[in-house]
Amino acid sequence: MTERSATTSPKFKAGESGMWYHEENPGPIASLPFINQFGSMKFSKVRMDENMRPHLNDGIEIHFIESGKYDWVIENRSVELLPDDLSITAPWHWNGSPAGKMDMGQINWLIIKPEAFSPGAPLQLGNWSKLSSGFQEELGNMIAAEKGMVLKKARVFKKYFAELKDELLHQREGYERIIANLIENLLIELYRDLKHRKLKIDEDDHFIEQLTSMVQHDLTKKWIVDDMASHFGMGKTKFTDEVKxxxxxxxxxxxxxxxxxxxKAQILDPKGMDLSDIAYHCGFSSLQHFTTTFSHRTGITPGKYQSQSKKHESP
Structure with missing residues (x-):
């Protein structure tokens, strides 16, 4: 079997080359029921294709960008897919090109069809996989929770698509088992990446919670950036970058x-203080400073904010 190209297959147009196996052209994936699609396509000019508009697929859809730039949408969220980016969506996540356009570049994709996976059912890959049920369920939860995700600079996944492509292209003896192993390894790599990502998010959330609690404990204090950075064991520049x-x-x-x-909370408190006291307790140097800053940040003066809130409370 030879790789499809624009010159050898009438199904591809000028400016396109690669391979694409799917329901109407299953090729070697006919003996791999856990794969809905596999594609590795290179475009030397822009191609319009209505099939690439936002869509649902009966499986976990993974895209890896080798070159070019693709404007994409995942669950109504616009994203830009760049080289070495990996996108992952669950079967119920809409994704695709909003314009139905494939730009110049090379894109790979894999759609894995699980035995079960829905918002109300945990991920079950099927008998072909030796991954534990606990592992599968946790991986499914991470994919589902993100509502579609893009891993930036995920070059580690490039080798899996290259090896899958090679096995499907040549179909050497035992290629079915090798492909199953490759997909399992890809999912393990994905699990590790998402697990690290979740830990990082948790660390970030904890950092901001600590900073917020520290400042709110004494809003009247004149906080010095160097002192705050030192409290978190950081230099001023790193601390500033992290907060931003x-x-x-x-x-x-x-x-x-x-x-x-x-x-705002004190203004809305029916037993609250007058505006001058609020200004003091919130760390502003004067009522004028408070009024100016409040107006700049909210678009309304504290007095108007207070009177509007009272109108909303009136029967």
């Missing part, structure tokens, strides 16, 4: 947001 990465704001601006949120 996780909150979207540099430390001082993040602290102001915390002060504003506290002020």
């Amino acid at each position: 990465r996780l909150t979207g704001y540099p430390p001082n601006s993040f602290i102001i947001n915390l002060k504003i949120e506290k002020a």
Whole structure:
């Protein structure tokens, strides 16, 4: 069997080359019922294809980008797939090109058909897999929880697609077992990556929770970035970068947001203080400073915010 190309197969148009096995052209995956599709296509010019618009597939869909840039959408969220990026979606996650367009570049994809997997049923790959049921269930939970995900710079997965492509292309003796092993190893690699990602997210959440708690404990204190960084065992630059990465704001601006949120809560408290006292307890130097900052961050003065909230409370 030879690799499909634009010059050897009438099913491919000029500017396209590669391989694509699916229900209407199963080829070697006919003996691999746990694979719905496998494709490895290179495009030397833009191709319009309605089949590539956002869609659902009866399986776990994985894309790996070797070259080019693909504008994609996953569950109504726009994403940009770049070289070495890996996208993963569950059977109920819409994904595809919003314009039905395949840009210049090379893209690989694999659709694994599990025996069972739905929002209400744990992942069960089937008898072909030797992975434990616990492993499968946890992997399925991670895929489902993300509502479609993109792993950036996931070059480690490139080898799996290259080896799958080679086995499907040449179909040497025992290729079915080798392909099953390759897919299991790919899923183990994916599990490890997602597990590390979850741990990192948990660490990030804990960091912001600690920072928020520390600042809220004394909003009147004049917080110094160097001191806060030292508290977390970081240098000023790393601390600033981390806070900005996780909150979207540099430390001082993040602290102001915390002060504003506290002020809002006190303004809405029916037993609350007057605005001058709120300004003091939230760490503002004066009522004017409080009013100016509050207006800048919310688009409304504290007084108007207070009067509007009272109107909403009136019967």
